[in-house]
Amino acid sequence: MIVPIELSNTKNITYDIIIDALPQLTFNTKVAVITNPTVAGYHLQTLLAHIKAPQLEVITVPDGEEYKTLETVETILNELFEHKFDRKSLLIAFGGGVIGDMTGFTASLYQRGIDFIQIPTTLLSQVDASVGGKTGVNNQYGKNLIGAFYQPKAVYIDPSFLKTLPAREFAAGVAEIVKMAVMFDKDYFEFLTTADLTEEKVLKETIRRSVELKAWVVNQDEKEAGIRAVLNYGHTFGHVVENETCYTTYLHGEAVAIGMVMANALAVELGLLSESEAERIKALLEKASLPTRYKIKDVDDFYEHFFLDKKSANNSIKFILPQGIGGHKIVSDVDETVVKNVLKKFGDEA
Amino acid sequence: MIVPIELSNTKNITYDIIIDALPQLTFNTKVAVITNPTVAGYHLQTLLAHIKAPQLEVITVPDGEEYKTLETVETILNELFEHKFDRKSLLIAFGGGVIGDMTGFTASLYQRGIDFIQIPTTLLSQVDASVGGKTGVNNQYGKNLIGAFYQPKAVYIDPSFLKTLPAREFAAGVAEIVKMAVMFDKDYFEFLTTADLTEEKVLKETIRRSVELKAWVVNQDEKEAGIRAVLNYGHTFGHVVENETCYTTYLHGEAVAIGMVMANALAVELGLLSESEAERIKALLEKASLPTRYKIKDVDDFYEHFFLDKKSANNSIKFILPQGIGGHKIVSDVDETVVKNVLKKFGDEA
Known part of the structure; x- marks a missing residue:
């Protein structure tokens, strides 16, 4: 194909x-x-x-x-x-x-x-x-x-x-696949919840749909001026996780999986995503053996790390959040205390 | 402007x-x-x-x-x-x-x-x-x-x-100006033969016409697939001169001036340019205090150097030659002996 x-x-x-x-x-x-x-x-x-x-x-x-x-x-x-x-x-x-x-x-x-x-x-x-x-x-x-x-x-x-390919690296790839589905395509998400990726035919179909979605985004926005930013879903949080763990604990895709769970928590807080939708995404990530938990030790420090990201050109953080499953919203005016309250939930869990 | x-x-x-x-x-x-x-x-x-x-x-x-x-x-x-x-x-x-x-x-x-x-x-x-x-x-x-x-x-x-700007560096710039005129614009060439570049107004006009010509070429061919190659007039020979003199004797524009004189000699040999046209170009270069003579010590060695140029992708040399003043021709099938006979003339002169 x-x-x-x-x-x-x-x-x-x-x-x-x-x-x-x-x-x-x-x-x-x-x-x-x-x-x-x-x-x-x-x-x-x-x-x-x-x-x-x-x-x-x-x-x-x-x-x-x-x-x-x-x-x-x-x-x-x-x-x-x-x-x-x-x-x-x-x-x-x-x-x-x-x-x-x-x-x-x-x-x-x-x-x-x-x-x-x-x-x-x-x-x-x-x-x-x-x-x-x-x-x-x-x-x-x-x-x-x-x-x-x-x-x-x-x-x-x-x-x-x-x-x-080692199983962990395979799973890391699945994280980006889930990302595409959550941001752009509810049907694809549903397909993934039952897909058995050990079957070559299913794997090929999965790759095809993911590539098509990414191509559709890139075709619209080669140089990342607009919609391409949506591909950073899970990455804003994930980069901080990678950074805090010195890029040694998690593969990039694993950090993105954790990052998506965090972004989802913020989306739930902002009324963009329901609790049950967040749970379904988390379940799909766990089905792929991806990590979904991370203990934030210092919420203020975690928050400060957002501003080291090169994508934050003018010191305001852009959060890429799901708007339901299959939709997305870029939110750049989230109050610091709202974000920190969400981060605190990850500080409490083990 | x-x-x-x-x-x-x-x-x-x-x-x-x-x-x-x-x-x-x-x-x-x-x-x-x-x-x-x-x-x-x-x-x-x-x-x-x-x-x-x-x-x-x-x-x-x-x-x-x-x-x-x-x-x-x-x-x-x-x-x-x-x-x-x-x-x-x-x-x-x-x-x-x-x-x-x-x-x-x-x-x-x-x-x-x-x-x-x-x-x-x-x-x-x-x-x-x-x-x-x-x-x-x-x-x-x-x-x-x-x-x-x-x-x-x-x-x-x-x-x-x-x-x-030191006088020699100014003259080196004039070499590229003459190049544009000879390749693309006879009127501009005539203008240059009488132009006094110490007058600011004349200098500005000279720069404008050169920039316009270059822009016209680049607009047609940003990535050097076609007509932009014509801008290498004088450069094929000039690069060898620079190389033989370890880039220490001549400024780039000076080597290009010598290269144009050599290219003109080949153009005369191939019937693309008259002796008197070649003389007029040489006179314009000398009016700008540019060097026009170079003693080739080893014609075979000079010829071999053409093939080290990155522009010769498939081992055939493309010569960019004037076709009269204000015209150009890319010639890629010149017999080795014809080229070497032209080079020999530069071996003989002091």
């Missing part, structure tokens, strides 16, 4: 997301596969058996968010120069979100931009990171603070790569 | 180039001026007297092409993070091409893109570098190999900044 992407802000940018067993890919240019040792160990041979190119290089970078730096990007750039890659050469991102973000960013920089395609190997990157054109790296000031908006030429999503 | 830029490839991108005394500029966001000690020494006070902003930072980077690196860009990025610049903040490039290229590149990277404006202070950057959206840095593999296409929000060209 194919999900076509057409960016309306920028003319001439269209590409396809192909959700299927990886097809045979033939190129008439130099190609570099950017990957990490873990993914390469499991799947590189499979990938290489599917690619034909006059020159094919494999560039391996260390696995992990801590290597998502300008330094690693420079290493990749230098390898491309060593191999005399030119303006027609192509990069293939083969891995999760870190590999995708760095490969896209490298492609955007190399001689002011060469083509790249994505072959995401985690559920999170299949449903989320591979759609939208956000590329970049972290630095000592925070995550994704340096980067570019740069679109791939194609995205190949082959669910069979997920067979080797 | 205002030259409007509208990029046809990319929707929604329009900005103005204002050629006039620098107006009063008022911003309601954080602003950082990126400059170097030389320009700051001469003109920073003047600039600051024209800018109002709630927070204004001046970031000074070392003067010179050798500092046009990813490392310098990272230093600027870090300073912006230290000053807590956000997505609405603005950068001002205040200097020549190096400052413009690095500032634009930094702006493209900071939180995936913030606004920047250009206030170019050299003739070369006023007529050339400030129009077109090419940003980037050099590395050990060559010039401008890492970068982005990124457009400013406005360009303010104030010719009075040129009063402190």
